[in-house]
Structures are given as C-alpha cells and as structure tokens.
Amino acid sequence: MVSLSIVKKSGENLLNATDNIFRIIDERQASGQLPKDLNVTVTDDMSVFIRDQISNLENSILMGMILVMLILYLFMGIRNALFSGMAIPMSMFISFLILGEMGYTINTMVLFSLLLALGMLVDNAIVVVENSYRLYEEGYSRLDAVKKGVSEIAIPIITSTATTLAAFFPLLFWPGIIGEFMKFLPITLIVVLASSLFVALVLNPVFAALYMKVEDPFKKVNHKRLFLVTGLLALVGVVFFLTGNILGGNIFVLPLLMSALNVFVLKPGAQKFQSQLLPWMERKYEATLRMALGRRTSTGLFFGMFVLLIFSIVFFGATTPNVVFFPESDPKTVYITMELPLGTDIDKTDEVAKRAEAVVDEVIDPYRHIVKSVGVNVGNGKGDFFEPGRAPNKALFTITFVEFVDRDGISTSKIMGELSEAFKNFTGAKFFVEKEEEGPPVGRPINIEVSGDDFAQLVQLTNDIQQTINEQQIPGIENLELDINMSKPEMRVNIDREMVRRLGLSTEMVAGGLRTALYGARVDKFKDGEDEYDIVLRLNDDYRNNVSSLMNMKLKVEKEGVGHHIPISSVAKFTYDTTYENIKRKSNTRMITLYSNVVEGYNANAINERIRTVMSNYEMPAGYKWEMTGEQESQDETSDFLIKALLIAIALIAMILVTQFNSGAKPVIILATVVLSTIGVFLGMGIFGLDFVILMTGVGIVSLAGIVVNNGIVLIDYIDIKREQQRDTLGLPPKGRLSREDEANAVVAAGKTRLRPVMLTAITTILGLIPLAVGLNFDFFGLFTKLDPNIYFGGDNAAFWGPMATTVIFGLTTSTFLTLIMGPVMYNLAVRVRNRMVKEKPSTGEVAAKSS
Numbered sequence: 050m051v052s053l054s055i056v057k058k059s060g061e062n063l064l065n066a067t068d069n070i071f072r073i074i075d076e077r078q079a080s081g082q083l084p085k086d087l088n089v090t091v092t093d094d095m096s097v098f099i100r101d102q103i104s105n106l107e108n109s110i111l112m113g114m115i116l117v118m119l120i121l122y123l124f125m126g127i128r129n130a131l132f133s134g135m136a137i138p139m140s141m142f143i144s145f146l147i148l149g150e151m152g153y154t155i156n157t158m159v160l161f162s163l164l165l166a167l168g169m170l171v172d173n174a175i176v177v178v179e180n181s182y183r184l185y186e187e188g189y190s191r192l193d194a195v196k197k198g199v200s201e202i203a204i205p206i207i208t209s210t211a212t213t214l215a216a217f218f219p220l221l222f223w224p225g226i227i228g229e230f231m232k233f234l235p236i237t238l239i240v241v242l243a244s245s246l247f248v249a250l251v252l253n254p255v256f257a258a259l260y261m262k263v264e265d266p267f268k269k270v271n272h273k274r275l276f277l278v279t280g281l282l283a284l285v286g287v288v289f290f291l292t293g294n295i296l297g298g299n300i301f302v303l304p305l306l307m308s309a310l311n312v313f314v315l316k317p318g319a320q321k322f323q324s325q326l327l328p329w330m331e332r333k334y335e336a337t338l339r340m341a342l343g344r345r346t347s348t349g350l351f352f353g354m355f356v357l358l359i360f361s362i363v364f365f366g367a368t369t370p371n372v373v374f375f376p377e378s379d380p381k382t383v384y385i386t387m388e389l390p391l392g393t394d395i396d397k398t399d400e401v402a403k404r405a406e407a408v409v410d411e412v413i414d415p416y417r418h419i420v421k422s423v424g425v426n427v428g429n430g431k432g433d434f435f436e437p438g439r440a441p442n443k444a445l446f447t448i449t450f451v452e453f454v455d456r457d458g459i460s461t462s463k464i465m466g467e468l469s470e471a472f473k474n475f476t477g478a479k480f481f482v483e484k485e486e487e488g489p490p491v492g493r494p495i496n497i498e499v500s501g502d503d504f505a506q507l508v509q510l511t512n513d514i515q516q517t518i519n520e521q522q523i524p525g526i527e528n529l530e531l532d533i534n535m536s537k538p539e540m541r542v543n544i545d546r547e548m549v550r551r552l553g554l555s556t557e558m559v560a561g562g563l564r565t566a567l568y569g570a571r572v573d574k575f576k577d578g579e580d581e582y583d584i585v586l587r588l589n590d591d592y593r594n595n596v597s598s599l600m601n602m603k604l605k606v607e608k609e610g611v612g613h614h615i616p617i618s619s620v621a622k623f624t625y626d627t628t629y630e631n632i633k634r635k636s637n638t639r640m641i642t643l644y645s646n647v648v649e650g651y652n653a654n655a656i657n658e659r660i661r662t663v664m665s666n667y668e669m670p671a672g673y674k675w676e677m678t679g680e681q682e683s684q685d686e687t688s689d690f691l692i693k694a695l696l697i698a699i700a701l702i703a704m705i706l707v708t709q710f711n712s713g714a715k716p717v718i719i720l721a722t723v724v725l726s727t728i729g730v731f732l733g734m735g736i737f738g739l740d741f742v743i744l745m746t747g748v749g750i751v752s753l754a755g756i757v758v759n760n761g762i763v764l765i766d767y768i769d770i771k772r773e774q775q776r777d778t779l780g781l782p783p784k785g786r787l788s789r790e791d792e793a794n795a796v797v798a799a800g801k802t803r804l805r806p807v808m809l810t811a812i813t814t815i816l817g818l819i820p821l822a823v824g825l826n827f828d829f830f831g832l833f834t835k836l837d838p839n840i841y842f843g844g845d846n847a848a849f850w851g852p853m854a855t856t857v858i859f860g861l862t863t864s865t866f867l868t869l870i871m872g873p874v875m876y877n878l879a880v881r882v883r884n885r886m887v888k889e890k891p892s893t894g895e896v897a898a899k900s901s
Contacts, residue, residue: 052426062154062658067096085837092422093449094406099157101452105846106160106821111829113167113817120812121171122315123322124805129178132257135250136174137167143244145300148237158230164821165752165857168814169213169242172534172759173206173249175315175813178807179721181257197256199554203250207502208709209759210246215701216238216755219694220748222871227687227744230489234748246578257508272312280304299833331801338738338800338873354725354871371740372654374491374684378848379461380484385409385446385468386430386634388479392538395441400426401478402444409446412471416464419456431483453844466649469501469527479528483646493524494653496679497643497660501672504632504639510673511641517667518643523659525651532642533632540596544621552615553606559621562604596623646680657681684743687743691747698754699723706762710769714879719761722867726757729863730856742852749856756814756857757864760807762809764872792880796873804869812867815858821847822854 055070057063071091077083114137121130141163153159181198185191205833220235222228286301341350387405389398406425413420415771423446430443442734448468450461465482472480499514501507509535515529542563544556569587576582592598600623633640647653664675699720730750734741776785787795819825824847828839 052424063099064096068210071187075600080739090422092424093447096684097452101844102157102846103160104830105826105844106157106164108827108829109820109825109846110160110164110167112820112825112827116816117168117171117813120809120816121175123319124327124809125175125179125182125317126319126323127311128262129182132178132253132261133171133174135256136171136245136253139248139252140170140241140245142248144237147240147244151236151240153233153236156233158233159237160232161821163236163241164817164850165853166238166241166245168810168817169756169759170245171813172810173210173245174253175809176202176206176763176806177249177253177807178257178261181254182261182263183802185261186263191261192258192318194252195261198252199250202766204709205763206249206703207246210242211705212702212758212762213242213755215705216751217696218701219697219749221488223690223694225683225686226489227491227683228690230624231744232747238323238752244594247642269338272308275308275312276305279308295836298708299836302771312357327805331804334804334869335797335801336869338797339793341870341874341879342796346799347878350871350874351878353638354728354867358725358728361728361735365463365731365735368735368738370734370738371652372743373652373740374654374680374687374743376742376745376849376852377462377740377843379456381450381461381466381845383447383450383461383468384447384483384484384485385464385472385482386483387444387446388430388481389442390440391534391536393442395428398442398444402427405444405446405472405475405478405480406470408475409448409468413464413468417458419451419459419461423448428710431481433898454839454841455610462649469648469782474526478528480648481528481754482649486863491683492679494680495529495643495646495656495660496643496677496681497664497675498635498640498678499643499673499675500635500638500640501670502639506670507639507641507673508533510670511643514664514667515643517662521663523656525648525653525656527646527648529643529645532633532644536627536628539628540623541626541627542621542623548620552613552620553608554604554615554620556602558606559617562597562602562617566602568600573577602863642678652656653680654684688743688747691743691751694755695751698751702758706758709762710765714883715765715876718875718879719758719765719870722761722864722872723754723757725867725871726753726860726864729859729861732863733859737855739852739855745850745852746856749853752853752859753857753860753864756861757868758851760803760865760868761872762869764799764803764807765876767803768796768873768876771795771799786884787879792877796877800869807865807868811861815861818854822858823847824851 055066057066074083074089078089083089114134117137118130118134118734122134124130125133141644144163148159161875177199180202181195182197185194189197200274200860207495213712217235219239221232221239223231282301283305286298289295289297289301340346385405387398387402389401402425404783409423413423425444425446427444428441429445430440431445450456464582469480469482472482477516499507499511501510511531515531518526542559544559546556549556549559565586569585571583572586573584574581575584588598588602592602600621601616603616604612606615647656661677669675688689702723703716703720706719707713710716727750730746730753734746772787773783775795776783779785779787779791781787820827824843826839826841826844828837832838
C-alpha cells in the first residue's frame with residue numbers, strides 16, 4: 050500500500066481542492082491512466098465533515114427563519130409578518146455585500162453568527178411595524194401612523210442596537226489564536242445588526258407606508274381563485290413527478306400545499322390566537338403587573354430576585370458541573386500513535402504495529418459498520434505525519450468513522466475509551482490515543498513546564514515530579530511523559546588531532562567529509578520552468594548506513610604535488626553512546642515539559658486541579674519553577690479576556706444608556722435585568738446537568754448582555770412617554786409628580802402596549818436558536834430533490850455550538866420575565882424612592898399665585 054497525504058495551502062478553499070482531487074482521480078481511472086485493479090481508498094477526508102457542518106448550519110438558518118415567520122404570523126397577521134420578516138433576507142444580503150468587500154468568505158463561524166443574529170434581525174423591524182400598525186388601528190392615516198410610529202421608537206431602537214453592538218465590540222480585540230478563530234463572530238454580528246437597523250428605519254417604513262392596512266381576521270375571503278391557480282400549478286408539478294423530476298414537481302406543488310396550510314390551519318390558528326389567546330395574555334399580564342406594583346409586593350420581588358440569583362449560582366455549583374474549555378463531541382477520527390524506544394529499526398516497528406493492529410481490529414470489530422476506514426502508517430506519528438524526516442520508531446493508526454447520522458446512535462467516544470483501555474497492558478510500546486482537534490490548536494490538556502538553569506538537576510527534578518504525580522494514581526491521565534528522550538543513541542567520532550596534523554589533514558576536513566557523506570552537499574541547481582530544485586550529492590544508502598564504509602571513506606590530501614588518499618579510520622575512532630534528543634529553552638532558561646493526553650470520558654480541569662494540589666505541597670529548589678501551560682494556559686487567558694470583555698461591554702452599554710436617558714437610575718434598572726438574566730443560565734444548566742464550556746458559555750453570556758437590554762430600553766422609554774402623556778392629561782408641568790395610582794396606571798399602560806413586541810423579539814430570538822440548541826437537523830434540499838428530509842437530532846454542530854445557543858435561550862427566557870415584570874417594578878420603586886428623598890418643587894404657576 051502507498052499512502053499519499055494531501056495538505057491544503059493556507060488561504061485556499063478545502064472543498065474546491067477536494068472536488069478537484071476527486072475529479073482528477075475519476076478522470077485518470079476513466080482514461081485508463083490508473084490500472085483497473087488499483088484500489089483507491091480515501092481516508093480522513095475532512096471535507097465530508099465540513100460539508101456536513103455547513104449544510105446543517107444552512108438548514109438550521111432556514112428552519113429558524115420558518116419558525117420566526119410563523120410566530121410573526123401568529124402575533125401580527127400575514128401582511129405585517131411579511132413586513133417584519135423581510136428584514137431577514139434584506140439584512141443578510143446587505144451583510145454579504147459588506148463582508149465580501151471586507152475580504153471575508155462564508156465559513157462555519159460566519160454561518161453560526163448569522164444563525165445567532167437570526168432572531169435579532171427582526172427585533173427592530175418588529176418594533177417599527179408593530180408601533181406603526183398600532184397607531185394605524187387607532188385612526189391615524191397610513192403615512193402619519195408610519196411617521197409617528199417611527200419617530201416614537203427611532204431613538205430607542207438606535208440605542209438598543211448600539212448597546213447590542215457594544216456587547217460584541219470588545220470581542221474584536223480577542224488576542225491569540227483563539228481570537229483569530231472567534232473574530233468572525235463579532236465582525237459578522239456587528240455588520241448584520243447594523244444592516245438590520247438600516248432596514249428597519251429606512252426600508253421597512255417605506256413598505257409599511259405603501260401597503261399597510263388593518264386586517265380583519267374574521268373577514269370572509271373567497272379562496273376559489275387562489276386554489277384554482279395553485280391547483281393548475283400542482284397539475285404541472287404532477288407531470289414533473291411522472292417524468293422523474295422531483296425538484297420541479299415539488300416547486301409547482303408547494304404553492305397549493307402552502308395555500309391549503311394557510312387557509313385551513315395557520316389563518317384560523319392566527320385568528321384564534323389574536324382574538325382569544327393574546328387578549329387573555331394581556332389581561333393576565335395587566336393583573337399580574339398591578340399586583341407586582343403593590344407596595345410590599347414590589348419590595349419583596351426586588352429582593353427576592355437577588356436572593357434567587359444567589360440561589361441559582363449556589364444550585365449550579367452544587368450540581369458539580371464539568372468545566373471544559375472547548376465543547377466536547379464524539380470524535381470523527383481517532384488517532385493512535387505507537388511509539389517504541391528511539392533508535393528502533395523500522396522493520397521492528399512494523400512487526401510491533403502488526404500486533405497493535407490486531408488489537409485495534411478486535412476492539413472495533415463490533416462497530417465495523419460505522420467505521421469508514423482504518424489506516425496504518427509505519428514510520429510516522431500524529432505530531433510529525435506531515436513533517437519532513439522519518440520517525441522509524443513510531444506508527445500512526447487512523448480510524449475514521451462514518452457521519453453522525455449513520456452511526457445508529459453509537460458513541461465513538463465510547464469506542465475511543467475502549468481503545469485506550471485495550472492498550473494499557475500492551476508490552477513493548479507506548480500508545481497515545483487522540484481525536485481530531487476541535488477549533489484552533491491550544492496545546493495538550495495536561496502540560497507542565499519545569500524550568501531551571503542546571504540541566505542535569507532539571508532532568509532529575511522533572512523525573513521526581515513525574516514519579517510524584519504517578520504515585521497519586523490520578524484517574525484519567527493517559528501517559529505522563531517528558532518531552533525529551535535522554536537515551537537517544539549516537540555514534541561519537543573522536544578525532545586524533547595529532548595524527549590529523551601529521552598527515553596534512555584538518556578536523557574540518559574530517560568532519561566535512563562525514564557530513565557530506567551522510568547529508569550531502571549542494572553541487573548545482575536544476576530549473577524546471579519557474580521552479581528550481583537543488584542537486585545534492587551524497588553517498589548511496591548502502592554506504593551511508595554502513596559504519597565500516599563511513600570510517601574507511603578516504604580523504605584526499607596533496608603533499609609535494611602528490612595526492613594521497615587517507616581513510617578516516619586512520620585519524621579517528623568511534624564509540625557508541627547516548628545523549629539528549631534536544632534541549633529546549635523558554636526566556637533563555639532551560640525547560641522540560643511533562644505532558645499527557647486525557648482518557649476519553651475524564652475531565653481535564655478536574656485532573657489538572659488534582660495535579661495543582663499535589664504540586665502545591667511539592668518543594669521546588671531555589672531557581673527552579675513549574676507552571677501549567679498548553680490548554681490550561683489558553684483556558685485561563687480566555688477566561689480572563691471574557692471577564693474583561695463583559696465588564697467593558699457593561700461599561701459601554703451604561704454609557705450609551707446614560708446618554709439616552711440622561712439619568713442614572715434608568716440605566717441601573719436596565720443593567721440589573723442583564724445581571725439577573727444569568728439566573729436562567731445557571732438554573733437551566735444546573736437542572737439539565739449541562740457542562741460549563743468556558744469558551745462558548747462565556748461568549749453566550751457576553752452576547753446575552755447585548756441582547757437583553759434591547760427590550761428594556763424600549764419598555765423604559767415608553768414608560769417615560771406614557772408618564773409624560775399622563776402629565777399632559779392632568780395639566781401637570783413636565784416634571785410634575787404623579788400620584789401613586791397615576792404612576793401605576795402609566796407603568797401598566799406602557800407594559801401592556803409593549804407586551805407584544807417584547808414577547809415577539811424574545812420568542813423570535815429563542816426560536817431562531819432552538820434548532821441548533823436541540824440539534825434538530827432537517828435537510829430541505831434533500832426534501833425537495835429526493836423527498837427525504839433526513840431528520841435527526843444531534844451532530845457535531847449541536848455539540849460545538851449548542852452550549853452558546855442554550856446559554857442565550859436560558860438567559861433570554863428569564864430576562865423576558867424580568868423585563869416585563871421586574872423592569873416596571875424597579876422603575877416604580879425608583880420613582881417612589883426619589884419622591885421620598887427629594888421634595889417636590891412648586892410649579893411656576895403656584896409660585897405666582899402665592900406671591901399675588
């Protein structure tokens with residue numbers, strides 16, 4: 050067997066490269082350039098999984114759009130739903146233009162960012178259309194309703210969008226390789242949300258002013274013409290079906306199915322929802338809010354929320370969740386590196402590899418139907434598979450599994466654990482079982498760097514640390530190894546300087562002759578077009594690998610015009626010895642690294658915490674130190690950055706809110722809902738037993754800070770408007786005090802008016818993320834082309850992006866209640882506190898009356 054490894058160039062498209070490779074293979078086989086009995090097997094093809102990820106994300110976006118449109122239809126009717134829903138394709142189209150001009154291409158990070166923004170894209174449009182439609186219902190003309198509706202909420206939605214962008218803005222400065230990986234998220238979200246603001250304030254009002262009308266959900270409509278046209282189209286579709294064109298048939302039949310679904314299911318459902326359920330919800334909300342605004346009730350709710358926040362954190366901690374850096378998913382490919390002592394002949398390595406291959410076959414035999422391929426490469430390990438030079442003491446086993454949907458629910462993590470267990474008692478070699486890296490490379494999960502000046506003492510110290518940790522028998526550590534080999538075999542050539550001088554040679558000639566014989570010397574260049582290749586001259590392999598031939602190699606020296614050929618063995622002797630493989634330095638200090646993989650199913654953070662406990666009691670000599678690096682170092686850096694990003698985001702949001710409201714209390718109220726929204730995050734993760742994924746959960750919480758404030762801004766701003774209207778009605782001055790009852794009425798009226806848009810924006814954002822959070826996969830292209838939607842739950846996308854999606858869903862669910870109930874309650878409490886602490890100033894009219 051001949052193995053050919055192909056690596057994509059940096060910046061090139063992997064999918065295009067893979068397509069071209071397969072095309073070349075097919076062309077060569079078809080033309081007979083490849084022998085007919087030659088079996089070409091493709092292993093470890095990453096394009097399959099990348100295509101699957103992209104396809105799932107695209108289908109999740111489509112599923113999210115459908116769910117969002119259905120909710121808009123239920124709340125707003127078909128016409129207004131279309132006005133709001135058009136923000137999705139228009140915002141995405143504008144975003145693609147901007148991202149293209151910025152030089153960014155579509156990748157999985159961009160697609161997920163679009164999915165995260167999907168529900169938020171319609172938020173601004175919902176508020177604009179809903180407010181304009183409400184005024185139109187109240188009797189304003191279409192144009193006046195749009196003008197007044199947009200003017201009322203233009204500043205609030207600009208502010209709310211600015212606060213959302215402020216939450217993602219600090220993520221632009223994410224340092225390191227993790228930042229390079231995650232930078233597409235804030236860039237895409239900032240571009241998309243800014244585009245949605247433009248659509249909501251500029252394009253949506255134009256369409257609303259032209260086509261908005263009050264819909265009567267109970268108006269009888271004659272659907273005969275509709276079904277006649279769609280029925281004729283369906284007949285054309287049947288013809289396509291009969292000719293075998295499923296895609297064409299589905300396209301022509303779809304209008305009839307959609308019309309029937311709308312007439313008999315969606316429209317009656319929307320009518321019942323808008324006429325019965327929605328008014329009932331508004332009445333219940335009004336009653337609940339009035340009760341919550343009670344003097345004792347509001348105070349109890351206020352303090353109760355903070356008690357609940359503390360309880361949620363304690364509850365989540367009590368569930369002892371796994372804390373992981375990256376989301377963990379079932380491996381698509383398992384790599385097993387077999388390592389023999391340095392200097393082992395490749396034939397011996399091949400012999401041991403055959404024994405190891407038998408162990409692999411025995412383990413995977415029950416799962417053979419989900420194994421795509423098993424490859425063995427003797428002479429290379431995973432770390433240097435694509436590096437120049439050979440490693441004759443290593444062998445690499447590559448086990449590739451079929452796609453997630455075809456695994457029949459079997460966990461490949463379980464298989465990986467069985468492989469690790471099977472090689473524990475294997476004698477004669479060390480084995481390292483790994484899976485493909487998720488995201489950017491961050492180093493090994495267990496990585497301890499020990500540094501000091503004296504190398505001999507450093508080696509002794511590191512060996513002692515290794516023994517100390519091994520004595521603890523910490524479960525989950527695969528093989529704790531040093532990153533140097535202290536028994537690398539070497540042949541030491543000792544030159545007799547006196548003899549060299551006598552014979553007219555030099556040590557440089559002897560050393561140079563041996564080096565040229567072994568490694569070669571460049572004698573010329575060969576040019577092929579624009580490519581140049583070095584021509585290297587060296588001894589044939591038969592002589593290079595023969596010590597006697599090397600030592601008897603003759604060096605030419607001239608004396609008095611006569612050439613003499615002197616064998617190296619006459620001026621040098623050799624001995625066999627061992628030495629260090631390499632010596633590494635960090636900041637000019639010698640360093641040795643202790644490292645290990647983690648056995649599948651164990652938590653790296655828990656293991657590292659136990660190692661820290663052991664090392665805290667270990668006495669280090671003066672001048673020597675140890676530190677955790679690798680994945681732990683990247684994890685700590687990411688945690689620190691996300692905390693800073695969250696604080697900066699909150700500070701930026703606070704500055705924007707203070708600028709808009711010209712108040713200190715109102716920004717505090719809105720930011721309090723952000724902090725309290727984490728109640729849902731901690732309770733949800735604790736109840737469902739989810740892992741705390743530092744990267745994805747952390748980014749989700751930062752994202753939540755920007756999303757949650759939107760509804761709070763719109764609601765608080767409208768409470769101000771209703772209070773001002775109440776003052777005008779009562780003839781009070783602009784800052785005149787309202788009675789307790791009038792204050793409550795203004796707050797309730799504002800909350801009731803904003804109930805629909807607040808619920809809509811929250812539900813649309815949640816529904817946009819639900820397909821990814823639950824791992825729902827629905828193949829729309831397969832449905833239209835093969836009538837096979839290929840529905841299944843789970844997969845790599847759900848495992849990787851699910852933690853961020855669930856964080857936003859849990860937090861947003863809680864924040865909706867906080868915005869609708871606790872926002873007005875805290876506003877009312879702030880007014881009561883201010884009225885108690887600040888005496889009311891008499892109006893100008895009252896002062897004039899008293900003076901007269």
